[in-house]
Amino acid sequence: MKIEILGTGCPKCKKLTEMVTETVNEMGIVAEIGKVDKINDIMNYGVMTTPALSIDGKVVAAGRIPSKDEIKKWISGDKPKSGECNCGSGCCS
């Protein structure tokens, strides 16, 4: 499993990294925790607010620090539904 923290190094991004590391340890799973801190790379994830969290290449939260329970849920495979284009008014046309 690959978990990435997206952020340019603000205090909240560091906090999130700590939380993810703790959660992974608590769950006793093997995961690669990486950091994406280049602005262009972050933008490629479609994220505009940091910190953001990506699990196996899928962004699960952006612009906030999720709770440990949420992180656990996502790691166990219950990803939030997200669409690349569910904004209704044809934004991706």
Add this chain to the structure above:
Amino acid sequence: MLKPFVDQLVYELLGMQKGAIFSEAVNFFIYDTIKIFLLLIVIIFIISIIRSFMPPEKIRSMLSHEKKYIGNILAALLGIITPFCSCSAVPLFLGFVRAGVPLGVTFSFLVSSPMINEVALVLLLGLFGWKIASIYVISGLAIAILSGIIIGKLRVEHLLMEIVFEKKGEIHGLSFEMSWKDRIEYAKTYTLEILNKVWPYILLGVGLGAWIHGYVPADFLAKYAGADKWYAVIFATLIGIPLYSNAAGVIPLVSALTEKGVAMGTTLSFMMAVTALSLPEFMILKTVMRTKLIVIFASVVGAGIIFTGYLFNFIIK
């Protein structure tokens, strides 16, 4: 509603003497603290719920379709509900401009988002009432809209860094589906997060206000910064720029300053400069724009803030 309760607590339960300077200060402190915390909880919670419907990604797709003027107005309004962290300034800026949101519209958003924030709003509402709070919001919106329109007219696209134009067209909007349960959970977490951050400032601010209320003469600062001092507004704005904080940090200052004779327009300018213009944000923005554009941005917004300060010093006597 709250007043009799606090009176009861201070004069009956604590047995403090009504009318004495110290008991009045305690009364003032308890009353204002409760009032501001209640306002914070209610307002931040409501704004967070609204925000859960309007993530930046959605705002961006709305704005990339709007034409000038309407776009500026919409951007400024949407900026109100969006919390601003200078860490997100660059990704937001890139995200907007790359998706085809006009530069001027992007700036309207960048001004309104930090300037009109919920903590500043609650603070003004709690300390000075709804009239002053609405004046702050309306003039903040006006500054954001006009600054954006002016910057848009200046045709400053050549002052953007190359990075802004890289990889254009590969934008995919990201959004999450949320249930009402998620929204309430999100709003609750966010409200607690803000409370956790600002409570010491509020206690300090209200405490300082209560102490000053009783012990420092009311016109103590008037001779330096009253409405008749022409330089006060400019001075307040300039001091506000390096003072970077999330509005909460200036609570002690703002409550104390106005109480002791600083004119309301001057106080508003100071608040606006603290929230809307910040040195760290300017540094961060250097990744995406040349220094000249940052100077233009700061000057246009700064001029708007100064103008607002004079206007309200003139109107509110």
